[in-house]
Amino acid sequence: MxxxxxxxxxxxxxxxxxxxxxxxxxxxxxxxxxxDLTPLDLLDVIKRNIIRLWRTGFDALGEIGNWLLVGAVVVVPIFLVTRLFASRR
The missing domain is CATH 1.20.5 (Single alpha-helices involved in coiled-coils or other helix-helix interfaces)
Structure with a gap:
């Protein structure tokens, strides 16, 4: 070089x-x-924050999954009924 x-x-x-x-x-x-911080303290804080963010992200996905299921209980039957009536025309 x-x-x-x-x-x-x-x-x-x-x-x-x-x-x-x-x-x-x-x-x-x-x-x-x-x-009064050491490099190991900083790495520990970073590790804990990444783990917390990871868990929060999956909790959010779980919540979205719940919303999806609750919404599907209402939307899918309405969709099926409207498709059923539309096919009779």
Whole structure:
């Protein structure tokens, strides 16, 4: 990989990018330490939120399924009766 490819991939010179990453890491580390958070705490929060979102999504699908069944109890018989009368014409 030539120097220009590396610069293009990193978005700047490697030294500049390393300095930016070090400064950003220090700032993020300070903020996380201030709030007494560790990377494992953050991963745990993300995991719990994904699981909760997953369950909520399936609960919503279950609710939609209930609506579908309740609606079908009314709609399907009406559809069948109207089709039956339409076929007699």
């Amino acid at each position: 030539s120097g220009t490819n590396v610069n293009g991939f990193l978005g700047g010179s490697p030294v500049r990018v390393i300095v930016q990453l070090v400064v950003l890491s220090l700032i993020v580390g300070f903020v996380l330490s201030y709030f």
